[in-house]
Amino acid sequence: MKLATPRWWYSRDRRVMPMTRRLLTPLSWIWAGVTARKIAKTTPSDPGAPVICIGNLTMGGAGKTPVAREIARRVSGHVLTRGYGGREAGPLRVDSTRHNAADVGDEPLMLATDLPVWVSRDRPAGARAAAAAGARVIVMDDGHQNPSLRKTLSLVVVDGETRNGEWPFGDGRVFPAGPMREPLQAGLARADAAIVLLPADLDAPDPELLQALAETPVLVARLQPAAPPPPGPVVGFAGIGKPWKFERALQAAGADLADFAPFPDHFAYDAATLKLLADRAAQFNAGLVTTEKDWVRLPPEWRPRVKPWPVRVVFDDEAALDRLLAAL
Numbered sequence: 249m250k251l252a253t254p255r256w257w258y259s260r261d262r263r264v265m266p267m268t269r270r271l272l273t274p275l276s277w278i279w280a281g282v283t284a285r286k287i288a289k290t291t292p293s294d295p296g297a298p299v300i301c302i303g304n305l306t307m308g309g310a311g312k313t314p315v316a317r318e319i320a321r322r323v324s325g326h327v328l329t330r331g332y333g334g335r336e337a338g339p340l341r342v343d344s345t346r347h348n349a350a351d352v353g354d355e356p357l358m359l360a361t362d363l364p365v366w367v368s369r370d371r372p373a374g375a376r377a378a379a380a381a382g383a384r385v386i387v388m389d390d391g392h393q394n395p396s397l398r399k400t401l402s403l404v405v406v407d408g409e410t411r412n413g414e415w416p417f418g419d420g421r422v423f424p425a426g427p428m429r430e431p432l433q434a435g436l437a438r439a440d441a442a443i444v445l446l447p448a449d450l451d452a453p454d455p456e457l458l459q460a461l462a463e464t465p466v467l468v469a470r471l472q473p474a475a476p477p478p479p480g481p482v483v484g485f486a487g488i489g490k491p492w493k494f495e496r497a498l499q500a501a502g503a504d505l506a507d508f509a510p511f512p513d514h515f516a517y518d519a520a521t522l523k524l525l526a527d528r529a530a531q532f533n534a535g536l537v538t539t540e541k542d543w544v545r546l547p548p549e550w551r552p553r554v555k556p557w558p559v560r561v562v563f564d565d566e567a568a569l570d571r572l573l574a575a576l
Contacts, residue, residue, distance in 0.1 A: 253308055253489050253513065257427040258414040272425035280422045283393055283430050287438075290395040295375030298385050298400040298576045300325065303392025305435040306416060306427040308513055309489025310405045311445040311471055311561070313355045313541070316389040318469075318561040319403075320363050323573055326383035328374050329356050330390065331367030333514045338368035339377035349545045354514060355389065357544045371396050385576060392438070393429050400576060401440050406461070408444040408468070409493065410454040417460070432460070441465040441572060445561070447493065448472045449500040467569055474558040477503035481534035482555075484508045485525055487515030487542050494539055497559070506532035515545070522550050 256265045300319060304310040320327050331338060334353035342352050342360040349357050352367045359365045364383070368374025375386050375397055388397065392404055407416040418426040429435070436442070442464045444453045453468060481504045486494040491510035498505050507528060511517075529536050536554040538546075543556035563569045 253427075255492075257307075257418045258416065260415045260419045261413065262419055269419075269421065269425050273421065276422040276425040279424070280430055284434065287393065287395045292395055292398040293372045294398045295372060295379050295386065297375070297379040297383050299328075299375060299388055299397050300385065300401045300403065300573075300576070301388045301391050301397075301399045302403055302405060303388075303390055303439075304405045305392070305429055305432060306407070307423055307429060307489070309493065310407045310416070312405050313359070313389055314471060314559060314561045315403070315405050315443055315445065315469065316387050317359055317363065318563075319573075320359075320387040322569075323385045323387070323576065325385035325387040326364040326366060326378040326381070327356075327359050328366050328368065328371065328378055328386050328388045329353070329359075330369055330371070331356050334367060336367055337370075338366065339370070339374040340367050341365070341377075341381065342367055354541050354545045358540050359389075392435065401572070402438055403441050403443055404435060404439045405443045405445055406457070407490075408446040408453045408457065409450065410457060411450075416457070436461065436464045439464055441467055443467045443469050446470045447497060447500065465572075467572070468564040469561050470564070471497070471559050472562050473497070473501050474560045477501045477557055478535055478537050478555045480504060481506045481532050482537045483525065483529040483532065483534050484537050485511065485542070486539050487511035487513060487517075487545070488539060489513045498537070498557070503537070504534075506534045511542075515542075517542075517546055517550070519547065519550075522546070526553065 302312050302316040304312050331353040334351050336351050342356045342365040344360040356365045356367050366374045366378045378386050422428045442461050448470055483506055484498050495508045537557050538554055540556045540558050
């Protein structure tokens with residue numbers, strides 16, 4: 249089973265898990281070196297359509313997919329994704345009436361309910377397939393560290409929630425000693441802009457975070473509920489990069505949250521796990537609620553018993569975003 253995201257990654261206090269950090273640091277040097285060499289030595293290919301890359305600098309939980317969805321809606325683009333967790337290698341256009349999460353992955357299946365989505369482990373092949381099918385703009389969900397495609401616009405999503413001692417970049421160490429996919433400044437140097445994604449209940453980004461991004465244009469966006477949380481008591485659960493963020497979002501939206509269960513990202517829910525969740529909800533006379541991404545991974549017979557709670561990304565300065573996209 250895939251392990252959950254270590255929460256200590258996001259602490260800048262080096263007294264937290266000091267031995268683990270030190271032991272993993274040599275592996276992080278290897279990871280950073282391999283990533284830098286791959287980026288430097290690869291010649292990007294042109295798929296025949298502009299590519300907007302929505303990436304991030306850390307491992308999971310930054311909010312790339314909701315941002316990719318909003319950007320794709322704005323530019324009437326096709327989404328290109330690797331299809332993490334799915335068996336299909338692609339290139340393949342996702343059909344939400346025919347495919348399931350085991351076929352194409354949970355995020356592509358979720359996005360395909362209202363957007364044209366392509367799954368391809370070979371990103372250039374997937375981009376060419378989308379362009380051949382009429383895509384005038386391709387929005388690549390993830391891939392800032394993938395140099396195989398020529399990118400017209402590179403946007404990195406940064407988790408703007410810095411409460412309770414958490415910092416989106418931890419102490420700056422690269423995976424597996426920390427959350428970074430590559431050193432911060434190396435990643436920012438290839439970005440046209442950073443999108444700082446805030447939860448709905450935070451007014452503004454941390455000034456120190458903005459200072460860390462000072463050399464990069466910044467757009468502020470918010471992850472807001474697209475609907476009220478389900479009425480009455482609920483038991484929430486989520487298998488996403490940072491499940492605790494979904495718990496906080498439910499509480500901030502005024503949900504009567506009786507209990508919450510976190511799971512690893514892309515967790516495959518089986519009948520036994522779901523029965524335990526249903527039994528727990530029954531103890532509180534509560535319903536079950538989860539993310540859209542988790543809901544599409546549920547067995548079909550369980551979906552009527554669980555409410556998906558949708559969220560969407562709203563930009564503070566939509567005119568600034570439109571100016572950035574106008575370059576296309």
